Amino acid sequence: DAKTTQPTSMDCAEGRAANLPCNHSTISGNEYVYWYRQIHSQGPQYIIHGLKNNETNEMASLIITEDRKSSTLILPHATLRDTAVYYCSTQGGSEKLVFGKGTKLTVNP
Amino acid sequence: DAGVIQSPRHEVTEMGQEVTLRCKPISGHNSLFWYRQTMMRGLELLIYFNNNVPIDDSGMPEDRFSAKMPNASFSTLKIQPSEPRDSAVYFCASSLFAGTSDYNEQFFGPGTRLTVL
Numbered sequence: 281d282a283k284t285t286q287p288t289s290m291d292c293a294e295g296r297a298a299n300l301p302c303n304h305s306t307i308s309g310n311e312y313v314y315w316y317r318q319i320h321s322q323g324p325q326y327i328i329h330g331l332k333n334n335e336t337n338e339m340a341s342l343i344i345t346e347d348r349k350s351s352t353l354i355l356p357h358a359t360l361r362d363t364a365v366y367y368c369s370t371q372g373g374s375e376k377l378v379f380g381k382g383t384k385l386t387v388n389p
Numbered sequence: 390d391a392g393v394i395q396s397p398r399h400e401v402t403e404m405g406q407e408v409t410l411r412c413k414p415i416s417g418h419n420s421l422f423w424y425r426q427t428m429m430r431g432l433e434l435l436i437y438f439n440n441n442v443p444i445d446d447s448g449m450p451e452d453r454f455s456a457k458m459p460n461a462s463f464s465t466l467k468i469q470p471s472e473p474r475d476s477a478v479y480f481c482a483s484s485l486f487a488g489t490s491d492y493n494e495q496f497f498g499p500g501t502r503l504t505v506l
Binding site for chain 1: 394420422432433434437439444445477478480482484486493494495496497498499500502
């Protein structure tokens with residue numbers, strides 16, 4: 281599975297869009313990009329995943345660059361409850377998820 | 390629906406004691422994962438099972454750690470003997486793996502916070 285790198289922390293104003301980047305420059309053709317988040321000390325929670333097309337669900341949007349070497353998770357209208365650590369991971373060929381350090385997102389009122 | 394159930398939620402023990410963590414995956418799921426989370430090392434995969442068979446245990450730190458899955462609804466992670474550096478939050482997760490990576494959401498339990506004195 282490709283290694284991912286993310287900024288350590290980010291801040292966002294409540295109601296604004298939060299754009300969280302992830303670099304996965306060594307991703308291979310059959311690997312998907314997965315995003316999870318961990319609120320406080322709870323278990324991580326799945327957000328969204330994609331292969332090469334942009335994806336959207338009720339939680340977020342995922343934008344994957346054409347070369348697939350990076351992606352951005354977008355929370356369109358961040359709320360205080362979105363304060364969490366966000367993990368980007370790649371997965372392909374097996375079920376194994378490798379979590380990096382993640383980005384601590386703080387949504388400010 | 391019941392999610393992944395872990396017990397105990399908190400465990401405090403003394404160095405040298407045996408510790409057993411338990412996990413009940415979501416009914417119908419065929420894959421189970423054990424993770425360890427510390428401030429220093431983040432979230433690490435220790436081992437995972439598919440259809441009760443261990444598939445990858447490369448993350449198990451040493452022989453003091455062992456994991457079993459005797460049936461589809463129960464798994465244990467045992468540490469014997471425990472050491473202070475084993476203090477961490479241990480998460481269990483389960484998923485329904487269909488053989489591809491198209492959709493493989495892992496559902497995490499609430500974790501067991503282990504403190505070894």
